Amino acid sequence: MSPALKKTLATLTMALLSVFSLLPFYMMTIMGTYRNEELFANIVLVPGSYLLENLKTVAASRFDLVYLNSLIVSLSSTALSVFVSASAGFAFAKHEFRHKNKIFSFVLLTMMIPGQLGLVAYVIEMRYLHLSGTLVPLILPWVANAFGVYWMTQFIRSSVPTEVLESAKIDGCSDIGLFFRMVIPFIYPAITTLSLLVFLWSWNNYLLPLIIINKPELYTIPLGITSLGDAYRTDLAAQILGLTLGTLPVLVLFAVGSKSFIRGLTAGSVKG
Numbered sequence: 001m002s003p004a005l006k007k008t009l010a011t012l013t014m015a016l017l018s019v020f021s022l023l024p025f026y027m028m029t030i031m032g033t034y035r036n037e038e039l040f041a042n043i044v045l046v047p048g049s050y051l052l053e054n055l056k057t058v059a060a061s062r063f064d065l066v067y068l069n070s071l072i073v074s075l076s077s078t079a080l081s082v083f084v085s086a087s088a089g090f091a092f093a094k095h096e097f098r099h100k101n102k103i104f105s106f107v108l109l110t111m112m113i114p115g116q117l118g119l120v121a122y123v124i125e126m127r128y129l130h131l132s133g134t135l136v137p138l139i140l141p142w143v144a145n146a147f148g149v150y151w152m153t154q155f156i157r158s159s160v161p162t163e164v165l166e167s168a169k170i171d172g173c174s175d176i177g178l179f180f181r182m183v184i185p186f187i188y189p190a191i192t193t194l195s196l197l198v199f200l201w202s203w204n205n206y207l208l209p210l211i212i213i214n215k216p217e218l219y220t221i222p223l224g225i226t227s228l229g230d231a232y233r234t235d236l237a238a239q240i241l242g243l244t245l246g247t248l249p250v251l252v253l254f255a256v257g258s259k260s261f262i263r264g265l266t267a268g269s270v271k272g
Contacts, residue, residue, distance in 0.1 A: 027044075028240055028243060030045065031237065031240045032054055032237060032244050033047045033049070033241075035053075035237060036237040036238070038050075038237075050237065051241075057228065057235060058241055058242050058245070061227065065217060065219075066219050066223075067246075069218060069220050071249075073220060074202040077142035077143075077198055077202040078199045080143045081142040081148050081198045082191055082195055082198065084145070085148030085149050085194060086152050086183070086184070086187065088153070089151070089153040089155070090152070090178075090179055093152075093154075093156040093160070094162065111150070115141070116207070119207075119211060122137070126212065132214075133214075137208070138202075138205070138209055138213075141208065142201070148194050155190040156183060156186075156190075159186055160187065164182055165182055165183075199253060200250055203221065203249070203250060204221075205220070205222065206222040209222065210222075210223060221242075225239050226239070
């Protein structure tokens, strides 16, 4: 088989896989332009004429406030999670202190415990702290991110040269200076990757807001989508349109940060 034919077959294969990957998103976008009843009549493949009415239904549910709540929760969760994870990863990877291995093993152990097991205790704790009527309970779980700590520890251990840190220490740089001036530039791909993952997890989180949030003005995207409709009718077409709108920020983030995301996934896997 000639190289040109191999390249053509590879291109066709990738194109076919791309079509199959994008087909669900295309169908979701198209279904948001139809009446609710029309979705059950036929398989829709072309845009409908009910987009404006569905947009009015979505707008009437204060979807802009829901969007803002999700942005506040996801951006805050991402920033705090990345900062705490990177700080802890720096300590575990480049510092020696008492019981370091035991503490790190405990962090890894928490990754094996399903988060659903602690939901009841977490709800009680938030009520005791009088935080249950705010967005704070949706942010706090991501601050103590065991996966983020493990991810940053492994990345810093393999990607940040110890010699560079020792040279900076000789020049009088403090630990805080080492972290912000030396470590952060080395781990930018890891920061991008973890930021995208935490943002995605927080943005799509449904179970925790469902249990914690009891005020419509505090709803996030998943709760806002499920609340579209009324007591007598579930407006699936409007919900699908809301789902499409809720997917856009994630698509934009992955489109902008895809290269750094892939580089972060692979850079720390090979020591050079």
